[in-house]
Structures are given as structure tokens and as C-alpha cells.
Amino acid sequence: MKKSPTYLSDSRPKFEPYEIDCGTIPAYRYKGNLATELKAKHLTGTEAVAILEDMLIIRELEEMIVKLRSGAYEPIRDYNYRGPTHVSVGQEGTAAGACAALQLADNITSTHRGHGESLAKGTVAIRQMEEAQLRQRVPQFKTGGREELVEAALEEHVYRTICELFGKDDGYCRGRGGSMHIADFTVGHLGANAIVGGGVPIATGAALSNRYLQRGNVVCCFAGDGAYANGVVLESLNFAAQAQFTNHLADGLKGGLPIIFLVCNNHYGMTHRSDDEVMGVDRMARRAAGFANNNMHAEVVNGMNVLAVREAVLRAAKLCREGKGPVLLDVDCYRYWGHSLSDPRNEYRTKDEEAAWKAIDPIESYKAELINAGVTDTAGIAAVEKRVAERNARAAKRAATAADPAAEDVLTFMYTDTRCETVPAEFANPSLIGSLPEIKRVNGELTYKDALKEALVQEMARDKRVIFYGEDVADYGGAFKVTKGLMEAFGRSRVFNTPISEACICGTACGAAMNGLRPVAELMYFDFALMSSDQISNQAAKWHYMSGAQTEVPLVIRASAGAGKGYGGQHSQTLESMFCHIPGLYVVYPATPYDAKGMLKSAIRDNNPVLFVESQALYGMKGVVPEGEYLVPLGVADVKREGSDITLVAWGPVVHDCLKAADKLKAERGVSAEVIDLRSLVPLDLDTVLRSVQKTGRCVVASQAVHIGSYTGEIASTIQEKVFDYLDAPVKRVGARNGIAPQSHILEAAFLPNVNDILTAANAIL
Amino acid sequence: MATPIIMPKFGQMTEESAIVEWCKKEGEPVAKGDILFTVETDKSVMEVESFEEGTLLKIVVAPGKNVPVQSTVGFLGKPGEPVPEATVTPTVNPAAKTAPLAPPVAPPAAARGPAVAAVPILAPAPVAVPTAASAPSRFRISPRAAALARNCVIDPARIPGSGPGGRVVEKDVKAYLESRGYAHLRVTPTAKQLASKEKLDLLAITGTGESGRVTLADVERVIAERPKPMSRMRQVIAQRLTQSVVTAPHFFVTVEVDMTDLVALRAELKQKGAPYTVTDFISQAVVLTLKEFPDVNSSTDGKSIRWNSRVHLGLAVSLEQGLVVPVIRDADELSLAELNLRSRELAEKARAMKLTPDEMAGGTFTISNMGMLDVENFTAIINTGEAAILAVSSTMQKPVVRDNRVVVRSIMKMTLSSDHRLIDGAMAARFVNGIRQKLENMELWKLLTA
Numbered sequence A: 001m002k003k004s005p006t007y008l009s010d011s012r013p014k015f016e017p018y019e020i021d022c023g024t025i026p027a028y029r030y031k032g033n034l035a036t037e038l039k040a041k042h043l044t045g046t047e048a049v050a051i052l053e054d055m056l057i058i059r060e061l062e063e064m065i066v067k068l069r070s071g072a073y074e075p076i077r078d079y080n081y082r083g084p085t086h087v088s089v090g091q092e093g094t095a096a097g098a099c100a101a102l103q104l105a106d107n108i109t110s111t112h113r114g115h116g117e118s119l120a121k122g123t124v125a126i127r128q129m130e131e132a133q134l135r136q137r138v139p140q141f142k143t144g145g146r147e148e149l150v151e152a153a154l155e156e157h158v159y160r161t162i163c164e165l166f167g168k169d170d171g172y173c174r175g176r177g178g179s180m181h182i183a184d185f186t187v188g189h190l191g192a193n194a195i196v197g198g199g200v201p202i203a204t205g206a207a208l209s210n211r212y213l214q215r216g217n218v219v220c221c222f223a224g225d226g227a228y229a230n231g232v233v234l235e236s237l238n239f240a241a242q243a244q245f246t247n248h249l250a251d252g253l254k255g256g257l258p259i260i261f262l263v264c265n266n267h268y269g270m271t272h273r274s275d276d277e278v279m280g281v282d283r284m285a286r287r288a289a290g291f292a293n294n295n296m297h298a299e300v301v302n303g304m305n306v307l308a309v310r311e312a313v314l315r316a317a318k319l320c321r322e323g324k325g326p327v328l329l330d331v332d333c334y335r336y337w338g339h340s341l342s343d344p345r346n347e348y349r350t351k352d353e354e355a356a357w358k359a360i361d362p363i364e365s366y367k368a369e370l371i372n373a374g375v376t377d378t379a380g381i382a383a384v385e386k387r388v389a390e391r392n393a394r395a396a397k398r399a400a401t402a403a404d405p406a407a408e409d410v411l412t413f414m415y416t417d418t419r420c421e422t423v424p425a426e427f428a429n430p431s432l433i434g435s436l437p438e439i440k441r442v443n444g445e446l447t448y449k450d451a452l453k454e455a456l457v458q459e460m461a462r463d464k465r466v467i468f469y470g471e472d473v474a475d476y477g478g479a480f481k482v483t484k485g486l487m488e489a490f491g492r493s494r495v496f497n498t499p500i501s502e503a504c505i506c507g508t509a510c511g512a513a514m515n516g517l518r519p520v521a522e523l524m525y526f527d528f529a530l531m532s533s534d535q536i537s538n539q540a541a542k543w544h545y546m547s548g549a550q551t552e553v554p555l556v557i558r559a560s561a562g563a564g565k566g567y568g569g570q571h572s573q574t575l576e577s578m579f580c581h582i583p584g585l586y587v588v589y590p591a592t593p594y595d596a597k598g599m600l601k602s603a604i605r606d607n608n609p610v611l612f613v614e615s616q617a618l619y620g621m622k623g624v625v626p627e628g629e630y631l632v633p634l635g636v637a638d639v640k641r642e643g644s645d646i647t648l649v650a651w652g653p654v655v656h657d658c659l660k661a662a663d664k665l666k667a668e669r670g671v672s673a674e675v676i677d678l679r680s681l682v683p684l685d686l687d688t689v690l691r692s693v694q695k696t697g698r699c700v701v702a703s704q705a706v707h708i709g710s711y712t713g714e715i716a717s718t719i720q721e722k723v724f725d726y727l728d729a730p731v732k733r734v735g736a737r738n739g740i741a742p743q744s745h746i747l748e749a750a751f752l753p754n755v756n757d758i759l760t761a762a763n764a765i766l
Numbered sequence B: 001m002a003t004p005i006i007m008p009k010f011g012q013m014t015e016e017s018a019i020v021e022w023c024k025k026e027g028e029p030v031a032k033g034d035i036l037f038t039v040e041t042d043k044s045v046m047e048v049e050s051f052e053e054g055t056l057l058k059i060v061v062a063p064g065k066n067v068p069v070q071s072t073v074g075f076l077g078k079p080g081e082p083v084p085e086a087t088v089t090p091t092v093n094p095a096a097k098t099a100p101l102a103p104p105v106a107p108p109a110a111a112r113g114p115a116v117a118a119v120p121i122l123a124p125a126p127v128a129v130p131t132a133a134s135a136p137s138r139f140r141i142s143p144r145a146a147a148l149a150r151n152c153v154i155d156p157a158r159i160p161g162s163g164p165g166g167r168v169v170e171k172d173v174k175a176y177l178e179s180r181g182y183a184h185l186r187v188t189p190t191a192k193q194l195a196s197k198e199k200l201d202l203l204a205i206t207g208t209g210e211s212g213r214v215t216l217a218d219v220e221r222v223i224a225e226r227p228k229p230m231s232r233m234r235q236v237i238a239q240r241l242t243q244s245v246v247t248a249p250h251f252f253v254t255v256e257v258d259m260t261d262l263v264a265l266r267a268e269l270k271q272k273g274a275p276y277t278v279t280d281f282i283s284q285a286v287v288l289t290l291k292e293f294p295d296v297n298s299s300t301d302g303k304s305i306r307w308n309s310r311v312h313l314g315l316a317v318s319l320e321q322g323l324v325v326p327v328i329r330d331a332d333e334l335s336l337a338e339l340n341l342r343s344r345e346l347a348e349k350a351r352a353m354k355l356t357p358d359e360m361a362g363g364t365f366t367i368s369n370m371g372m373l374d375v376e377n378f379t380a381i382i383n384t385g386e387a388a389i390l391a392v393s394s395t396m397q398k399p400v401v402r403d404n405r406v407v408v409r410s411i412m413k414m415t416l417s418s419d420h421r422l423i424d425g426a427m428a429a430r431f432v433n434g435i436r437q438k439l440e441n442m443e444l445w446k447l448l449t450a
């Protein structure tokens, strides 16, 4: 047994006057040039030319998009490009310079303006690959040496990139993602993101995973200056810089998150000026000062100089690998075109400003360096330009005529049907920090919350990749003490408190899940899911599909629903219906201790993101829960009681009201009611419901959600759609009133559905 | 070869744009990145940079003209290079593109359905739309009960419903089946299949098979006897005639007309090529008599009497689909020849179902002639809005007494139906005899056909 991770704060008030020293942030440190770099053997001539080539590939592709809109791209003049035109011409030095400093296994995340990063991560990675890896990328390529193999892989890379932009089946994401969601997990590219800032917590979670698994990889998180006003980005900076990652709390894993927050600071959001208009800091680098005493080693970097960017990212990556992350780099660059091609630019900036930046174009100035350093001459550069233009042209021509995905496959990749059946040996049965929490059984019974704890304990003991975090879940064991004792058993690297950053909790968990872990995140109240709705709905739910199944998101978000306690409108909502409307997510809600354990275990092993709803009203409920291993499959309803006259369908606490109603119906009217606990809303076990309604001809669907827009409506309408001819009466729905949960006990009782509401609905159709 | 300069597609949804201004003149050199022209899009004014170096050889599209995106607006190249024949892209006519749908045009008369259906005299009375309160309660049955009834091939319409709002539910159907001894019902499978297809009620079919089994033949018999819906035209006829019988107290006066001489005259005239029909003579006689009896050429709403100053003579024409009554307007103004012409036209149109509503409206008196149908005598029902109708039967060879001797003459019976509210017996008698006298008066016809 290792040192106990428990810790009681024991500080003292201290009010002696002093001054906070915010330190300094260096800007434009780069002093060298290509000649000095070559001399110092920081890179070879071949590598130097490769950097030019990488920038040219980007510019050629971006100009292709611009020209396609004018029918001016000669190789495919008539191709009708449908899609975004967020081109990054002018920013090539940033993308190519940063990626040149990364290793093959390092990760990146990118943005809606991410063609550059996506291309450069790929080209750099390809040149770093072993022959076997290259052959895997171009299996059709049989002859030739390494040089030809690399060339073939580069062309394939450009081809698959353009295919993705064109929505073709050969695209990296099989045409599901497109320009703004392109990803190539084989080179560590975890995805571009069309939600401004949305990729930043994913990158942070990926870094959490790299740190936890001691991979030595860094994550370079590209995001625009505009994104650095977005809440989830600021949450991520705070999350990444937590003291507990580096101080005495950081058990075996001492070291900050290995992440480089690289601000592609082109000075504009869509059209707003960031530093002179919508923000109060002149440099985005100052953001770092707000989140870490060491200013996150922030620097301002000249993004128009590809070598300066490369050097800064090398330095940052080294810091990260040494456990000194996170690092923030404010890379000063410029976007020549507008936000998209429909932006004329002249409404918010001058021609002279543009001309001044174009005069220090990263490509043109780098060409001059290559010549000055004697690496090549104009003819040599022209040859590279020709090679790039021809390669891109060939790729574009192929892509233009490549196969589209088949229309009938529109839903392919929505969900994965894989689960973690066996844990890889390296992660199986990890050693413990302390003894497992004692879970008290009385007559074989456990409370609902202890059943949840038992599930977590068993799954964490089974698989090292399962980590658990949320607000106040560690020492305190969570607001409802569901997880008390877990931290002591598994240590702080696996069970830790997070800052109060719900979006970031869900987003980092999503990123960690996309990068090798199987996290369980806790939302103290279901209501707070709305704080993280982007990360749940736009990120976790969508990445399996948008990546064309390159990644899975084995993530569980536990959300605790708090109705009935007099906590008022912001702590009492039953919101699962909203998330059932988001394809890509699983949504489950157990109603008994037995299901709580069996379903949480299943959810953790499932490779789909699962929103796991719990009811605070049920936490104290007791029931028989076998001690050993068992799973309750997701997507299978439970017939709680068989009956022949009416079907009561419900989930969550209302299941128990339905059982009481069924008793009363039997006693008072001799009516035999069948009670079905759906347990899982997505996937939905329609079959069990429909078969029951076929038998009884009558149905009441009940949940605690407010009536309007409730998932009960989805079920009721599906019943009438599928088994209309078996209905002997309209399907009735029971839910909370169309209102806001009130504090007053009297009002809340009137607000929530109860046994009588179910009886009234049933009697109306019997 | 000169390179075309293309109007860019700035936004995914942009379909056309107009050049605001050319920033280069023809013949002026252009560097890569130079602004060639500015464009007005739906969002703003955009600058279009040149992708290539060269000379602006030709401006094809002048400022201010809307052109489709990605069409050629000019040419760039080396000085003196030939420029392709300037194919000025067709200007998009915004009006044409956004033209609203053609305004609704009144459908041609023919599109309104067969004219006959619109005969005012047969037009249906407006149907009263039941208000919500007075709406008859809809037969309610649950889908489950309906499915059971369907599977048992029975009609659930008479089953009393015990569900909410009187809805028939499954248990009601079951109780009904039991009370009707459905379990003992014997049906051959083919009979059941056909009955189900034809939506019959097995309980309403008497089985004639062995021990009362319902057989295919039983079902087929029921299908054959099943009431068919009345045609729209017959429904209108039924309604109008019923209305007449109910509101106008009819009485009937019959006379015999000796048509021997008129038939001979007609044959004689026919030889000479005159087209007159017996009906023409009758029509003429009726018109003349009506001028003498304005009471018969009148109408009433039950409270007032209106004498019609003109005679609009209806001639009932029997068609396969039913009866239509084209009206010869201002018949009292027409000569015998004109009457003949007009009635022939109308009859043809009637048979072709081409009568317009106007041609069937506004009659003041009607003749219904069944002379060609070999009938001794019949009575007709007055068309609503008129005071009387004349039923003309077949002309038959009959022994009659003339000058105390029995001779064979051509006799035709005519029966006048009169609305007693307007016409009394004596007047009806005088009127119908007036017609008879005219038909038997050869002097008159010689004069009229001369």
C-alpha cells in the first residue's frame, strides 16, 4: 500500500501587506535565422526545405478553395465546392512551424480554420513514420524506396484531405466531418472544431490522458484569439493549471498537463478586433497570467516567421515533456482573406494593414532565408513549388471524381456497437493506493447510491483507464456521498476534485475518452448539464460520427436529478428528454439499486458516450444487489410486473409510483396493470413496450419531466404509429406540470407527478 | 489564349452578383493580387483580386448588370492576344427569376364539371353546415376494437360503446359478438375473404350453405344487392321533383286530340323538305294558348303570383343519365321554323351534355313529350317555379265516333298537371282545350307554314 492520498488543509490567515508579482511574459524571443539554425544543427537542409513544402501545400490547398469559388482552379474548373471557406492564407508559418516541432505521437486539436494544421500535422508525421507505417497508409503503393513511399503518402494525405473537404467517402472522416471537423487520429490529430473554443477542453482532456498514461506526448491545442473569450476555453486554462497536478497532492504522477495552448492570434474573431475592441488585454499571452503563477511559460511569438514558431513550440513541448506544462503561446499572425470568402474585409480594416502583413509573408520571407542560407536557389524553390502544385492538382482531380458516400449510409457511424469486453493486460487490475471502501450490505441489500459506488469500485479495480472526477467527489465523496472512499482506494490521479467548471468537466472527459481513457464524470445536479451542453451534445455525442468512426468516446457522465427536495427551479430538473433529442448519445436512468449497479457497469464498459441519470430521491432506496459481477445491458426495458389490461411505461422514480398505482388499480377496480421500467431511453427497447401494448391495448407513459417536449411524447407517438390497431384508447402521458420547480413544498407537490396523476390517467382510458 | 475572368461565388447561396466598378481599364496591366473589380453581393461590396498577371484585354460585363456567379466577366492575357468572341452571359432577369406564381385563373367553364350538374332547375339546395354544437356525434371506436371488428368481418356501427365518450372498445365488440352468437357462425374461407374485402357484415348475411354456412354465393348475392350511391344528377332530380310534389298541389286534366289531319299535313310538308316535328306543332300551339292564359304562364312563392310576360318554354329531354330541360327563351317571339331550329339545337346539345346553365334556367312552362315511347297517357310533375306542365303521350290509331259513325283516327292524349295554387279546374280545362283546338285547326297551320 502506498502513502494515503487523504489531505486536510491546515492553513492560517495571513494579512501582512505584500505585492503580487505577475512576472513578465517574453515577446518575440527568436533571434536566429535559417543559417544559424543549420549551423547549430537544429535542422538539416532537407528538413528546412520540407518546412517550405509544408507551407506551400497549405497555401496551394487554400488557394484552391478560393479559386474554386471563381471557377479559376484550372485542374477542376467546373467543380462545385459546397462547404465552408475559412481559409488560413497568411497563417501557414504558424501551422507548419508548430507541427514541425511536434512528434508523430503528439496530438493536436484544431479549429474551423484548421486546414493548415491538419495538413501540416500529417505531412510532418508522414516524414517521421517508419516504413511499415507508411505502407499502411498507402497499401496500394508497392515499388520504390522510402523517398517514393513518402511522396505517395504525402499525395494520399492531400487527396484524403481534399476528399474530406469535398465530402467524399475517401475523406479522413468518410465525408461526415468536412472542412470544419477534419481529423486524422492516425497522426494524433484529434479533430478540428466548428464550435469556437469547443476543441480546447477536448485537448485538455487529451493531455490529461497523456499525463495519466505517462505517454510522454504533448497536445498542441490550436485555437484563435477570438476563442480566448469563450468560457470553456478559460475553464480549460484553469483546469489545465490546477495546483493538484504538480503539488503534494499529485501522488505518483507529478507533472503539469502536457498541453500547449497555441493561440493562432490573427487579431480578429470573425470580424471583430480582439486586442483593440472586445478584450481588455493587448496580448492574448496575458490570459496565462490569470491562471497560473508561472504565467504558463507564456510567450508572444512571431507567427510570420516559421522558424520562430518552430523554436517556441519545441521549447514548449520540452517543458511539457518535463512535466512543466501547460504552456501558452500567443502566436502573432495574420489572415489575408476575410473570415470566409463572403467577407470583404474592407468594413473593418485597412488595405495598408493588409499590405504591411503581406509584405512579411511567411512563405516569401522563408524562401529568401533558404536562398540566403544557401540551402537552395530560385530554381530549387521553383521545383518545390511545381511539385506541390502538381501534387495538389492530381489529388484535387482524383478527389473531384472520387465516390460520394452512399445515401443509405447516412446514419452509418452514429453509434458503435463495441464494448470493452476484456481489459488489455497493461490496464487490467491496477494496483490500489488504499483499501476498497467498505460497502454495507444488509440482508443482501444495498442503497441505490451504494450500488452506484460498488459499480464504480468494481470497474475502477478492473480497468486502470477508468478514472472518475467531478466537483467535490474526492475527499468529501460528492455532494451526496456516492463516491466516498474512492479517492482513498484509487488515489488522486484517478479520483479527483475539479474546479467548478461543468463544461470543462464534460469536455475534458470527452477529450480523455477520445485519447485512450474511459472516464466517468459527475455533474452534481442534472441542471448543470445545461452549462456543459455543448460538450455533451456537440462534442461527446458527435465525434464518433463526425470522425467517420476514427474514434470512440467511451465516456460516462453521471448526472444527479434533484426533484422533490424544495430546491427550486435550478436544482430540480429532469432533463433527459433534451438529451434524447441529441443523436449520438446514450441516455439511461436506472430506478432501482440493482439496475443502478448493473447499468453503471455496462455504461462504463460501453464505447458510446452515456449520459447516466440518477435520482437523488432514490439514493436512499434499498434493494437486493448481488455483490459479485453482473451487468444490466443498456437498451433493455424491464417488465416490473406483468398485467393484461393496461400498460404503465415509466422511468426514474416514477416507476415506483406506477407500481403503487398498479396495486391500487388491482385493489379498487380489479384491473391488471403491466408496469415497464424503460431504464434506458437511448437505446430504447421499443419492442417490449409495443408487445405489451399489443397485449393490453391501453397505455400510460409517465416520467418526472415537465410535460411539454417530454420524451413521454416520443414514446406515446411511436406507440400510436406502430401499433395503432391494437389501441383501445388514446395513449396518456403523465409528467410534471408545464412549469418551473418551485421551492414551496405545497407548490412542488402540486408540480410533480404522483400516484394519483397516474391513476387519473389510467382511469380515463379504462 | 486569353484567360477568362470569372464572377466569383462569394457565398454558398449567392447565385448572381453585379459588378460595381472595374478598377482596371481595358489594356491596363494587372499584377497578381491587384483588384480587378468590385462586386455587390447580397451582403456587401467585395473586391475581386486577380489570380494571375497580365493585361486586362476585355471587359465583357459592364458595371451594374446582374450576372450569374461563375460566368465570364472579362479576359486577361498578353497584350494583343486574341480574345474569344465575347459571349455576353445572358443577364439574369431578376423579375423573371423571382416572378410569383401565375395569378389564379378562373377555371374554364368546362372544368367545372358537366354542365348538366349545374342546371339551376336541378341545382342542389345549399347544404347547411352543421355547427359544432349541432354536429351529430361521430361514431367512436378504438383502433383495437375496430381491428377486431375488421378481423371478424362485422360492422361495428350498431355496437353500443362503453368507453369514454361512448367509444366502442374491445370488450364491447366481444360482448356483441357473443350476444350475436358469432362463435357459431359458419363461413367458408373464400366467403369470409370476399366479405372482408368488400367490407360486409358477416352477421347480416344469411347463409344458405350446409347447416346455414355462409358461402361465396351468399356473399356475392349481398354484393349484387348492395345499394349503390345515386349519381349526383339523380340526386338533384330527386330533390327538385320531391320539392315540387310537396309544395305544389297537383291536379290533372286530360284531353284527346285528333291528330289525323296534322299528321297528314306534317307528312305533306316533310315531302316538301320542311323539318317540322309533331313537338314543334305542339310547342307552337302551347305558346299561342299561353298568350291567352297568363295565369298558366305564371309562378308563385306561395304568397304572391307573378305573371310572366314572356314565354320561356321548357322541353324535357330524357337522357341515359336522367332528365334535362333545355329552355327556349322568348318562345312567343319565334316563328314555327325558328321554334323547330331552336329546339333541335337544344336537344342536340342536351344529348352531348353541352347545355350551359343559362340554357336550362328560367323556364315558365314545360312540355314533356313521351310520344315516341308508345304510352297511352301519363302525368308529369311540374318544374318548380312554373304553374303547369303538359304531358304529351303517343299518337295512336283509335276507333272514334265522328258524325255518328265509328272511324279510325290518330288520337293523342295530353294531360296538363296544374299547380292548384295558381290554376283552377275550369281554367285548366279551357287551357288544355285551347291547345287541342289549335292542334286540330288546319287553317291555322297552313297559315303558319305558308
Ligand SMILES: Cc1ncc(C[n+]2csc(CCOP(=O)(O)OP(=O)(O)O)c2C)c(N)n1
Pocket: A112, A113, A194, A195, A196, A223, A224, A225, A226, A227, A228, A264, A266, A268, A269, A270, A271, A339
Ligand atoms: C460557439 C460559436 N460561436 C460563434 C461561432 C461563429 N464563428 C465562427 S468562426 C468565429 C470567429 C472565431 O474567431 P477566432 O477564434 O479568432 O478564429 P479565426 O476565425 O480568427 O481563425 C465565429 C464567431 C461558432 N462557430 N461557434
